[in-house]
Amino acid sequence: MTTLTVDDVTLTYPDGGGRLTALNRVNLTVGGGEIAAITGPSGSGKSSLLATVATLIRPDSGHVRLETPDRAVDLAALSRREAASVRRSDIGIVFQQPNLIPALTAVEQLEAMSHLGQSWFTAPGVRRRTHTKARELLAAVGLAEQHGKRPAQLSGGQRQRVNIARALMNDPALLVIDEPTSALDTERGSAVIDLILDVVRAHHAATLLVTHDRTHLHQMTSVYTMTDGVLTPSRTAAAA
Ligand code: ADP
Numbered sequence: 001m002t003t004l005t006v007d008d009v010t011l012t013y014p015d016g017g018g019r020l021t022a023l024n025r026v027n028l029t030v031g032g033g034e035i036a037a038i039t040g041p042s043g044s045g046k047s048s049l050l051a052t053v054a055t056l057i058r059p060d061s062g063h064v065r066l067e068t069p070d071r072a073v074d075l076a077a078l079s080r081r082e083a084a085s086v087r088r089s090d091i092g093i094v095f096q097q098p099n100l101i102p103a104l105t106a107v108e109q110l111e112a113m114s115h116l117g118q119s120w121f122t123a124p125g126v127r128r129r130t131h132t133k134a135r136e137l138l139a140a141v142g143l144a145e146q147h148g149k150r151p152a153q154l155s156g157g158q159r160q161r162v163n164i165a166r167a168l169m170n171d172p173a174l175l176v177i178d179e180p181t182s183a184l185d186t187e188r189g190s191a192v193i194d195l196i197l198d199v200v201r202a203h204h205a206a207t208l209l210v211t212h213d214r215t216h217l218h219q220m221t222s223v224y225t226m227t228d229g230v231l232t233p234s235r236t237a238a239a240a
């Protein structure tokens with residue numbers, strides 16, 4: 001069983017002569033196949049929490065424990081090199097803007113993910129398996145027919161689906177998703193949230209989801225509110 005435990009995490013940024021506290025002793029737990037939703041006003045620290053959990057920023061203090069059946073690691077205590085390796089193998093990241101590579105087709109976006117960190121030579125069998133998996137994931141997000149299209153040929157909602165499929169390419173134990181629907185209309189946004197609910201259950205990833213969309217909060221395992229760097233549970237898994 002996978003569990004992510006954020007334990008008393010504090011993060012500050014330099015701010016003029018002083019420091020700005022972006023995360024103030026934050027605690028949170030989420031298990032595999034569960035989604036902890038995080039809401040809160042702009043500038044309250046939501047993205048900073050996701051970046052910290054995703055090992056992109058190291059906090060001033062506290063622990064970010066990721067336990068999987070294979071191992072337990074404190075994501076807040078890794079070197080840059082270790083963090084990059086853990087991101088490749090264990091963490092799926094979905095940001096608001098898809099950041100797809102314009103020249104690559106949908107299936108190539110996913111394949112490129114898998115080849116990151118590998119040598120320039122990849123055995124044909126591995127390449128075939130990667131291709132098959134990329135096609136399966138695109139089908140799972142409803143884009144079976146669009147695998148050969150480049151980002152410019154896809155709608156905003158379709159690009160966000162490619163983004164989500166790409167984050168699943170390495171079977172992440174941990175998924176962090178930051179405002180995935182903010183660039184989409186309500187209907188497409190709902191479809192993307194439904195997709196996230198499906199893939200999290202299917203892949204058993206421990207998931208943190210930042211969202212402004214209150215209509216879906218009842219479907220989440222737990223709900224937290226961030227205010228000025230302080231995270232407060234609104235509804236916890238136990239009470240769900
Ligand atoms: P949210 O995602 O809730 O809008 P953020 O985590 O992006 O909030 O930002 C929290 C606070 O930290 C804000 O005051 C923001 O200006 C500040 N901040 C975010 N990133 C940086 C950074 N790289 N350097 C300095 N301050 C930052």
Ligand code: MG
Binds near residue numbers: 046047048178
């Ligand atoms: Mg943000």
